[in-house]
Amino acid sequence: MHRLSAFQVLLLILLVAFVVVPIAMPVIFSFSLFWQDILPEGFTLRWYQKILAKPATSRSLGVSLIVATSAVLLNLLIAVPAGYAISRLHGRFRRFMTTVARVLPLVLPPVIVGTALLLAFSKPPFAFSGTIWMVIVAHTLLGFPFMIRNTLASFDTIDVDTLSEAAASLGANLWQRLRYVIVPNVLPGVLAGALLVFAISIGEFEVTSMVAGFEAQTLPLQLFQQIRNDMRIASAISAFLVYVSLVCFLGMTWLGGYLRERRA
Amino acid sequence: MSDGRSGGGADAAPLPAAARRRFGPMRPELFLLAPLLLFVLAFEIYPILVMAWRSFFDRAGDVTLANYLRILEDPVYRTAVRNSLLFATAGAMVGAVGGTFVGYLAPRLPPRIHRFLLSLYSLPLTLSGLVVAFAFIVLLGRNGVLNLIVQQVFGLPRDVYFDIYSWYGIVLVYAFFQIPLMTLTMAAVFENLDRSLIEAARNLGARPWQVWRYVVVPVLAPGFLAGLSIQFAGLLGAFGTVLALVGGAKNLLAIQIYYHTSESTYDLPQAAALSITLIAIIAGVLVLLNRLERWARRSGGG
Numbered sequence: 009m010h011r012l013s014a015f016q017v018l019l020l021i022l023l024v025a026f027v028v029v030p031i032a033m034p035v036i037f038s039f040s041l042f043w044q045d046i047l048p049e050g051f052t053l054r055w056y057q058k059i060l061a062k063p064a065t066s067r068s069l070g071v072s073l074i075v076a077t078s079a080v081l082l083n084l085l086i087a088v089p090a091g092y093a094i095s096r097l098h099g100r101f102r103r104f105m106t107t108v109a110r111v112l113p114l115v116l117p118p119v120i121v122g123t124a125l126l127l128a129f130s131k132p133p134f135a136f137s138g139t140i141w142m143v144i145v146a147h148t149l150l151g152f153p154f155m156i157r158n159t160l161a162s163f164d165t166i167d168v169d170t171l172s173e174a175a176a177s178l179g180a181n182l183w184q185r186l187r188y189v190i191v192p193n194v195l196p197g198v199l200a201g202a203l204l205v206f207a208i209s210i211g212e213f214e215v216t217s218m219v220a221g222f223e224a225q226t227l228p229l230q231l232f233q234q235i236r237n238d239m240r241i242a243s244a245i246s247a248f249l250v251y252v253s254l255v256c257f258l259g260m261t262w263l264g265g266y267l268r269e270r271r272a
Numbered sequence: 273m274s275d276g277r278s279g280g281g282a283d284a285a286p287l288p289a290a291a292r293r294r295f296g297p298m299r300p301e302l303f304l305l306a307p308l309l310l311f312v313l314a315f316e317i318y319p320i321l322v323m324a325w326r327s328f329f330d331r332a333g334d335v336t337l338a339n340y341l342r343i344l345e346d347p348v349y350r351t352a353v354r355n356s357l358l359f360a361t362a363g364a365m366v367g368a369v370g371g372t373f374v375g376y377l378a379p380r381l382p383p384r385i386h387r388f389l390l391s392l393y394s395l396p397l398t399l400s401g402l403v404v405a406f407a408f409i410v411l412l413g414r415n416g417v418l419n420l421i422v423q424q425v426f427g428l429p430r431d432v433y434f435d436i437y438s439w440y441g442i443v444l445v446y447a448f449f450q451i452p453l454m455t456l457t458m459a460a461v462f463e464n465l466d467r468s469l470i471e472a473a474r475n476l477g478a479r480p481w482q483v484w485r486y487v488v489v490p491v492l493a494p495g496f497l498a499g500l501s502i503q504f505a506g507l508l509g510a511f512g513t514v515l516a517l518v519g520g521a522k523n524l525l526a527i528q529i530y531y532h533t534s535e536s537t538y539d540l541p542q543a544a545a546l547s548i549t550l551i552a553i554i555a556g557v558l559v560l561l562n563r564l565e566r567w568a569r570r571s572g573g574g
């Protein structure tokens with residue numbers, strides 16, 4: 009590996025600092041006793057214990073995990089087959105589907121999805137708003153574009169037709185073709201999509217704040233209250249959300265590297 | 273009329289084999305799209321239609337245009353629309369310029385580091401808007417670390433600080449999302465820029481401005497404009513981070529919608545009309561940028 013020039017080193021430090029310094033703030037805050045001056049003082053885990061000790065926050069931790077897991081599972085059930093189907097399409101229909109998948113989330117930002125869900129599902133017989141089901145549905149909707157994009161990309165990089173035909177000519181039945189040919193080839197891409205959906209769901213505030221009500225308070229909703237009430241608990245919740253993002257990010261980076269190596 | 277019909281029939285009946293291959297016959301795989309379509313229909317299209325419908329009724333249930341007229345007449349809503357457009361423009365500019373800059377510089381680093389940097393810049397995409405709000409309050413709030421450092425280094429009085437709760441501050445916080453987003457777009461665009469094309473133009477005697485006008489800009493412009501539309505659309509609908517920073521103190525269209533759906537100023541038909549307005553504004557901006565994109569593509573590719 010060749011050495012970097014002074015310009016490159018400076019550039020790298022600045023570009024990395026731009027993302028890393030803000031992300032480090034809640035993490036440092038969450039482990040310190042006081043932070044009034046430039047440097048934080050003391051070390052403590054008390055603020056993390058408070059998340060678990062306070063019923064409202066510990067409950068919201070559970071709600072967040074359930075919602076994010078459900079949104080990932082629903083996306084696996086719904087968006088992965090769709091991504092596969094789109095990858096088999098050609099010409100105009102495929103262009104149409106990918107355009108819709110790209111443009112729809114832009115035209116319908118979270119604030120509008122939230123308002124629409126509230127309006128459509130607040131009266132019987134569809135009075136779902138204010139329940140955890142509505143939050144799961146909203147997060148699934150927000151995850152679709154990413155899941156479809158990732159699935160589509162993985163199916164596009166392998167030639168499903170040729171591989172399936174080759175396997176079929178060797179006597180593999182549909183189940184065996186799925187199990188040994190298709191799934192191993194697309195699994196890394198789909199897993200990366202799942203991690204992305206999980207990370208987005210865990211941190212989502214906008215739609216959630218509109219449709220959650222009192223029953224389905226997620227961690228970010230608690231964070232919103234604590235930013236006004238208690239910056240220490242807020243720091244611990246923020247730091248926890250950073251860890252989840254980091255773990256998902258590391259997973260996606262590892263999967264990306266794994267894919268690159270296998271292709272090379 | 274009958275001619276036209278029979279002509280259409282003749283076109284449709286014997287579908288050439290090539291066309292059939294291109295569009296594909298109805299494959300069983302298409303049924304795999306069904307769950308997605310049903311879900312989107314039930315939880316996205318249907319609610320949007322309900323919302324559009326409800327925006328034409330008042331709270332008593334009578335048909336009215338008052339919700340829309342109020343947006344045109346009430347200074348609060350007019351300011352909200354104006355602020356949203358200004359905020360989105362400012363944020364999109366910062367993001368577009370910053371992201372283009374980083375996307376241009378990143379390839380000058382060794383490939384491994386370049387790749388690491390790009391994946392690092394996808395991290396903000398997954399980060400909660402509230403976490404980012406919290407981070408910037410700690411960093412640049414009234415007692416923010418950066419403010420304290422700058423005050424002590426330059427010996428400034430305590431009441432001189434960067435105000436994260438001002439419009440400038442909010443745009444700066446959003447830059448944390450917007451610049452990385454644009455970087456990812458532009459890095460891919462710059463990779464497509466063929467250096468040999470630039471050299472060829474130079475060898476043929478093109479002046480620097482001609483190289484930019486006829487080679488570089490036409491290649492970059494479509495990707496840049498596509499990135500810009502994502503920035504605009506995202507910023508027009510953004511409210512989470514703003515809400516965490518300043519509550520309702522800043523009047524944005526998205527904030528108005530949020531407040532009309534929550535307890536204090538609960539008015540769902542008005543929220544619906546504001547939402548439809550926001551959809552129309554976003555769609556308008558996207559169409560405009562799409563026109564520009566097509567124009568840029570044509571003027572370059574010609």
